[in-house]
Amino acid sequence: MPQPSLARVHEAEVVSNVRVAEGLWRLVVKSPVLAAKLSPGQFMSVAVPGEPLQVSRAPLSYVTCDFDAGTVETVYTVVGPGTEALSRMEPGSTTTILGPGGHGWKLDAFTKRCLLVAGGVGVTPIASAAQALGLQGLAYDVVVGARTGNALWGVDRFLTYGADHVVVVTDDGTAGAKGLTTDALEAALPEERYDLVLVCGPEPMMRKCAELCAEYEVACQVSMERMMTCGFGACATCVVPTVNGAVGACMGGPVMNAAEVVW
Ligand SMILES: Cc1cc2nc3c(=O)[nH]c(=O)nc-3n(C[C@H](O)[C@H](O)[C@H](O)COP(=O)(O)OP(=O)(O)OC[C@H]3O[C@@H](n4cnc5c(N)ncnc54)[C@H](O)[C@@H]3O)c2cc1C
Ligand code: FES
Incomplete structure (x- = not known):
């Protein structure tokens, strides 16, 4: 099985950021290298604007990557200060994104x-x-x-x-x-x-x-959704108990075999 790409920090520019349903926003960012590296079920950690040095990042999954346009689309909900700040980002504003993060869906070609x-x-x-x-x-x-x-x-x-x-x-x-x-x-x-x-x-x-x-x-x-402080395996805030011991969702997930999670 191919190993996921190592996470890197990528520059990103907001293309659009609009409310699409009650409590849901759709964000499209231009970040061509990231768009080429993400695979389904992986996540990206988006630097929250307005934070000193932009150290605070919100882990977000994505909907689609458009390789030709170099864009990544996500849908998110506002729950606290970080996502509130994200919802106020205007087209043309810039941020950085750490990604791709973790392991995505394992899609088997033999699935009926x-x-x-x-x-x-x-x-x-x-x-x-x-x-x-x-x-x-x-x-x-x-x-x-x-x-x-x-x-x-x-x-x-x-x-x-x-x-x-x-x-x-x-x-x-x-x-x-x-x-x-x-x-x-x-x-x-x-x-x-x-x-x-x-x-x-x-x-x-x-x-x-x-x-x-x-x-x-x-x-x-x-x-699995967990609080993620670093997003790359250094802080242990994201652990999920499994039959194989504690697994960090940021590196050993976020997609996991449901039968292995100790709920
Ligand atoms: C791998 C992964 C993928 C995600 N994908 C998406 C996505 O595609 N769209 C989306 O809307 N959200 C997604 N999330 C959740 C998103 O990261 C959080 O909602 C966001 O970081 C909250 O930041 P905040 O500063 O707005 O709120 P905070 O002030 O940090 O938190 C507000 C409230 O939400 C709780 N909370 C925050 N983060 C999490 C978390 N990760 N798990 C459980 N509770 C949490 C806090 O305990 C608090 O009660 C994902 C999380 C992970 C780990
Ligand atoms: S978020 Fe820091 S180890 Fe997973």
């Missing part, structure tokens, strides 16, 4: 049919998997969930990238079916159509998905 499950802003790394599966001509369906219809993003993308079916669920039933992504997964697994499930979302959701996949003996990968 894959199910992608995205909860909330977990849609970002799931969209990168969808595009990669589509480009490889592998069959897949998607479950995408949000609190409410206005907070949904990505349904059109999944269809553009070649998903056969996109199931939408919302907590309040304002779009798609009323319910949780885990309800949709629980309904889908007994059909025995899937041999790989990829999940990103809140940790309780990923834990439940891992349990369901174990019950139906379907391989499952999860993208």
